[in-house]
Amino acid sequence: MTMPNERLRTAMLERGVSPSDLAEALRVDPKSVERWVSGRTPYRRHRYAVAAHLGVDEVYLWPDALSADQVADASESEIVNIYPHRWTVPSDLWRHVFETAASEIGVLVYSGLFVSEDAGIQRIFRRKAEAGVRVRILLGDPDSEMVAQRGVDEGVYDVQAAKIRNALILYRPLRDVDGVEFRLHRTVLYNSIYRADDQLLVNTHIYSFTAAQAPVLHLRRVAGGSMVSTYLDSFERVWDDATPLQ
Secondary structure, three states: OOOOOHHHHHHHHHOOOOHHHHHHHHOOOHHHHHHHHHOOOOOHHHHHHHHHHHOOOHHHHOOOOOOHHHHHHHHHHOEEEEEOOHHHOOHHHHHHHHHOOOOEEEEEOOOOHHHHOOHHHHHHHHHHHHOOOEEEEEEEOOOOHHHHHHHHHHOOOOHHHHHHHHHHHHOHHHOOOOOEEEEEEOOOOOEEEEEEOOEEEEEEOOOOOOHHHOOEEEEEOOOOOOHHHHHHHHHHHHHHHOEEOO
């Protein structure tokens, strides 16, 4: 017995897209869309078109449609580049990635002090927010045990919390900008995430090394891949549990 595709139904409802709307956008019969919602799996070209139109991942809507090998191949294609250390990432790449954002910018870090120190990046955040892009910045709670432990792990001790407080001061010009949101988290981070829509720079964390010494993955979402989606899901979970900055 075919089970209804609740993920597809929910994605359509959340975006105010009716079966007839989706059918018109994809140039298919509305009955086809109704069958997809009822549980029938569409052809690959239609799955991709639906996912693109709704702004969600194809694998999320139809998790069993692709084989493990297909998902692995697509995920590998999401890797744009790998840098051995954060300091080897070209300085203009950070700005270029954020400049590409049309709907979402996200920063998930403990301090990410180098971003807050960059006046050019702050100008990009302000300009993007004023253009309607949602900008979300997650910093570690400087009074949390997680931040204290990360300071010990990196061998910098109280400097970690101090860097967060410095970042908060440097971000003051953005604190009152509509569209820019700040929250403090108390999460053990295994990586820092810098997001611009479907493009990510992921700075891994390594015990006893500072983030600047750790590798960075440059990723871009590919239909059927799962790496970018995994990191974005992690970002959302941290965001949901974080405390809005007063």
